[in-house]
Amino acid sequence: MRDFRGIVSVDPSEYKRAMRQLATGVAVVTSRNGKTMNGMTATAFCSVSADPPMMLVVVNRSSNSHQIIDASRSFAVNILRADQQHIAEYFAGRADKSFADVGYREGVTGCPLLAGSIATLECLTAKAVGAGSHTIFVGRVVSANTNEESPLLYRNGAFATMVEHA
Numbered sequence: 001m002r003d004f005r006g007i008v009s010v011d012p013s014e015y016k017r018a019m020r021q022l023a024t025g026v027a028v029v030t031s032r033n034g035k036t037m038n039g040m041t042a043t044a045f046c047s048v049s050a051d052p053p054m055m056l057v058v059v060n061r062s063s064n065s066h067q068i069i070d071a072s073r074s075f076a077v078n079i080l081r082a083d084q085q086h087i088a089e090y091f092a093g094r095a096d097k098s099f100a101d102v103g104y105r106e107g108v109t110g111c112p113l114l115a116g117s118i119a120t121l122e123c124l125t126a127k128a129v130g131a132g133s134h135t136i137f138v139g140r141v142v143s144a145n146t147n148e149e150s151p152l153l154y155r156n157g158a159f160a161t162m163v164e165h166a
């Protein structure tokens, strides 16, 4: 793609190689529409504003979660603990994901809130902005619970845990 200055987009593989260097936390973005519940592993989430409390998640339009979040106008961000890599791997799949073996409780939005997460934040969608293959869902945060334990991290295609400097 070329902009009005004639500058072209970087090659997608160069872009991905650069972005793989970013170390992030890992979340499962959960959603519910009627009886249908879903969860998808995500690293594209961040805080937007503290007052009012708002955050965003970036969701691929081709995911099942996109359809559910779009319809229900709500989602929850469950930030995973260091020992929850298996949960991240499970919710990165596309197949019908059951919550039967995953501990959860229902939040005020109806979204499942995963047991053991180091933080769970429930959001009502305030804005949805299309960007390339994804939609940026900006949510007004309506509940937040914290459990101060060590986070699961992700960088360069691999899960990791944190070593704190003294």
Ligand SMILES: Cc1cc2nc3c(=O)[nH]c(=O)nc-3n(C[C@H](O)[C@H](O)[C@H](O)COP(=O)(O)O)c2cc1C
Pocket (backbone or CB within 6 Å): 026, 038, 039, 040, 041, 042, 043, 044, 045, 058, 059, 060, 062, 063, 064, 065, 066, 091, 092, 093, 094, 154
């Ligand atoms: C570490 C990791 C991070 C991911 N981050 C995102 C993300 O931020 N946004 C997204 O749309 N998909 C992300 N994915 C891919 C989704 O988890 C994957 O497409 C999933 O199958 C979607 O599930 P669904 O179709 O049931 O919604 C990530 C996958 C992994 C393994």
